[in-house]
Amino acid sequence: xxxxxxLTFEYRGRHIExxxxxxxxxxxxxxxxxxxxxxxxxxxxxxxxxxxxSVGYRVDVLNARGKRIHSRPLDDPIRAxxxxxxxxxxxxxxxxxxxxxxxxxxxxxxxxxxxxxxxVLRTTVRTQTVGRYQLGHGTEGGGS
Amino acid sequence: MGTGDxxxxxxxxxxxxxxxxxxxxxxxxxxxxxxSEMAQWHTDAQFFxxxxxxxxxxxxxxxxxxxxxxxxxxxxxxxxADDPASCxxxxxxxxxxxxxxxxxxxxxxxxxADTSIVQGVLTAxxxxxxxxxxxxxxxxxxxxxxxxAVTSTSADWVTVAAHELGHSAFGLADExxxxxxxxSETGHDSYTGTEPTAPNITLxxxxxxxxxxxxxxxxxxxxxSRNADCAVCxxxxxxxxAGTIGAFEGAGYYHCGLYRPxxxxxxxxxxxxxxxxxxxxxxxxxxFERTLRAxxxxxxIIECVFDPSGTAVPEDIxxxxxxxxxxxxxxxxxxxxxxxxxxxAGAGKYPYEYRVDMTPVSGPLPASAVRTLSLDFGPVSRVDxxxxxxxxxxxxxxxxxxTIRPVSVTQRGxxxxxxxxxxxxxxxxxxxxxxxTSDHPPRDTTARITDGAGNTHTLAxxxxxxxxx
Ligand SMILES: [Zn+2]
Numbered sequence: 346x347x348x349x350x351x352l353t354f355e356y357r358g359r360h361i362e363x364x365x366x367x368x369x370x371x372x373x374x375x376x377x378x379x380x381x382x383x384x385x386x387x388x389x390x391x392x393x394x395x396x397x398x399s400v401g402y403r404v405d406v407l408n409a410r411g412k413r414i415h416s417r418p419l420d421d422p423i424r425a426x427x428x429x430x431x432x433x434x435x436x437x438x439x440x441x442x443x444x445x446x447x448x449x450x451x452x453x454x455x456x457x458x459x460x461x462x463x464x465v466l467r468t469t470v471r472t473q474t475v476g477r478y479q480l481g482h483g484t485e486g487g488g489s
Numbered sequence: 490m491g492t493g494d495x496x497x498x499x500x501x502x503x504x505x506x507x508x509x510x511x512x513x514x515x516x517x518x519x520x521x522x523x524x525s526e527m528a529q530w531h532t533d534a535q536f537f538x539x540x541x542x543x544x545x546x547x548x549x550x551x552x553x554x555x556x557x558x559x560x561x562x563x564x565x566x567x568x569x570a571d572d573p574a575s576c577x578x579x580x581x582x583x584x585x586x587x588x589x590x591x592x593x594x595x596x597x598x599x600x601x602a603d604t605s606i607v608q609g610v611l612t613a614x615x616x617x618x619x620x621x622x623x624x625x626x627x628x629x630x631x632x633x634x635x636x637x638a639v640t641s642t643s644a645d646w647v648t649v650a651a652h653e654l655g656h657s658a659f660g661l662a663d664e665x666x667x668x669x670x671x672x673s674e675t676g677h678d679s680y681t682g683t684e685p686t687a688p689n690i691t692l693x694x695x696x697x698x699x700x701x702x703x704x705x706x707x708x709x710x711x712x713x714s715r716n717a718d719c720a721v722c723x724x725x726x727x728x729x730x731a732g733t734i735g736a737f738e739g740a741g742y743y744h745c746g747l748y749r750p751x752x753x754x755x756x757x758x759x760x761x762x763x764x765x766x767x768x769x770x771x772x773x774x775x776x777f778e779r780t781l782r783a784x785x786x787x788x789x790i791i792e793c794v795f796d797p798s799g800t801a802v803p804e805d806i807x808x809x810x811x812x813x814x815x816x817x818x819x820x821x822x823x824x825x826x827x828x829x830x831x832x833x834a835g836a837g838k839y840p841y842e843y844r845v846d847m848t849p850v851s852g853p854l855p856a857s858a859v860r861t862l863s864l865d866f867g868p869v870s871r872v873d874x875x876x877x878x879x880x881x882x883x884x885x886x887x888x889x890x891x892t893i894r895p896v897s898v899t900q901r902g903x904x905x906x907x908x909x910x911x912x913x914x915x916x917x918x919x920x921x922x923x924x925x926t927s928d929h930p931p932r933d934t935t936a937r938i939t940d941g942a943g944n945t946h947t948l949a950x951x952x953x954x955x956x957x958x
Contacts, residue, residue, distance in 0.1 A: 353608070367612075369616055369617060370510050370616070370617055371510060371514070371617035371619070372510070372511055372512075372513075372776050372777055372778075373776065374513060374619065374658070374773045374774065374776060374777070375772055375773050375774075375775050375776055401685065401686035401687070403686075418660060418686045420656045420657050420660055422635075424634075424635075426668075427593075427594065427596055427599045427633065428634060428663070429596060429598040429599055429632075430598055430630055430632075430649065431670065433670070433671075435758060436665055436667060436670065436671055436722075436758065437758055437759050438652075438663065438665060439667070439668075439669050439670055440668050440669055441596045441599070441669075442594075443593070443594030443595070443596060443599065444594045444595040445594065446594060448601075448604060448635070449604040449605065449608070449637070450635060450636065451608075451636045451637070453619070468683075468686075
């Protein structure tokens with residue numbers, strides 16, 4: 346069974362584009378407790394209750410009516426500053442700003458029949474939609 | 490530059506725990522190794538596996554059994570990575586397959602590769618990849634995170650890679666309290682935001698409400714440490730015993746207001762993962778099926794491993810298996826013994842045995858057979874049953890009843906599935922006694938069997954009362 350879709354995003358600064366969405370035959374890892382990836386079919390209410398309160402990025406899968414049918418938290422995908430080794434053994438990491446940050450990141454979501462769009466969202470104090478992208482037309486997606 | 494500067498030779502599964510489609514797939518790719526350096530690459534990849542598997546929870550059979558590690562051999566014309574002089578490097582520009590370079594974005598130690606070339610190789614070689622690590626043949630410090638991470642082979646590279654995997658594969662946050670450096674820096678005194686998504690940092694110091702409440706002992710103070718001066722990183726030494734789980738102030742790049750679960754952790758200072766992060770890693774890997782390692786034993790196994798005195802008395806239940814169209818009924822035998830006695834190999838642990846007995850049954854195939862048996866067993870305790878170094882399952886191949894052995898025993902989450910293949914345990918036959926060990930005492934529960942017609946039957950059994958948190 347091809348149980349998942351691998352989404353490929355490209356970013357330049359804070360601008361994100363969906364550049365690919367490919368079916369892939371694999372098992373999707375669980376998101377850690379308290380930030381479950383979830384989808385329809387799981388207990389009612391969770392899909393609407395959980396993720397808005399937490400700070401960070403997430404990807405939502407939306408149906409044709411724009412309703413969220415799956416959500417998955419992301420480890421900070423857009424790195425304007427990089428975590429690099431420091432010379433202090435007690436504090437072995439530091440951060441340095443990247444000139445013109447750009448790169449690619451990947452997200453696995455379940456292959457849901459009613460999925461039509463994906464959205465990248467970022468919560469700081471409020472949740473903002475970073476971009477919404479049509480599925481099945483990977484190269485046409487664009488940030489908003 | 491790029492794919493013209495080398496060759497993809499192929500892929501080898503260097504840690505094989507079963508079918509790739511049901512495993513968490515970690516892919517190591519070589520960068521900046523010439524064909525004459527492939528032996529070194531194989532050594533480096535093996536070193537990675539042995540080092541990673543020495544860091545808990547990756548030491549555990551249950552975790553290793555959910556992971557496949559693939560080694561993709563890629564040669565490059567040149568050796569190492571670009572090392573621009575603008576960052577104080579040598580100015581070297583070796584021709585390499587993934588175009589790896591230090592000094593990305595002007596940062597000397599930010600080592601990156603061309604992710605789209607890496608993705609192309611992954612799609613062709615291991616399309617079911619979850620995490621990729623490009624290993625650059627260079628002793629100079631450098632790396633970058635993400636699901637396509639990059640590392641050089643400088644000192645302690647595997648440990649640093651484990652930290653980066655903590656971020657990209659397991660969603661763990663940094664548990665250190667500085668952004669650039671300690672003791673002080675602007676804007677990092679006190680956190681004022683809402684609860685972070687990450688499972689290993691929090692605002693909440695409530696004993697019963699904190700994300701990792703299940704691991705906080707009643708005797709541990711909450712919060713466990715406070716930072717007396719939020720203008721600086723907390724200078725105090727660990728106020729409690731090493732490894733204690735609580736709420737330690739100073740995490741997620743803030744001196745105050747965010748708490749971490751342990752004083753030290755891989756996500757703070759490259760010490761071993763704390764118990765909370767270990768739990769997150771185990772949970773993340775739960776959906777991946779694990780193949781259990783089985784060994785053949787004789788019927789004296791209980792005496793040998795759990796009760797050298799030989800006085801342990803078994804306690805059986807054996808509810809009937811009735812299959813439509815067959816005459817007579819079979820049974821699912823569940824057998825308990827007392828906890829392993831002190832001094833025995835199985836000291837303090839509980840043995841469980843199961844047998845599908847279709848001996849009294851007669852009826853047509855394929856229906857009159859048991860194909861699979863599944864039950865919620867929880868964590869299987871690995872025991873050295875036969876002196877060959879530890880196994881999950883023992884099969885009483887000699888001296889006990891039955892002849893039919895399973896073709897596979899797998900575990901996904903807490904669910905154990907014993908597959909007898911085709912025809913299965915057919916009418917007139919019995920399966921061999923299969924044993925497993927748990928740290929947890931028994932409870933009454935149900936098992937499910939499927940027969941040769943595809944029907945499922947729910948039967949009483951005994952299985953460990955493992956914690957479900
Ligand atoms: Zn980190």
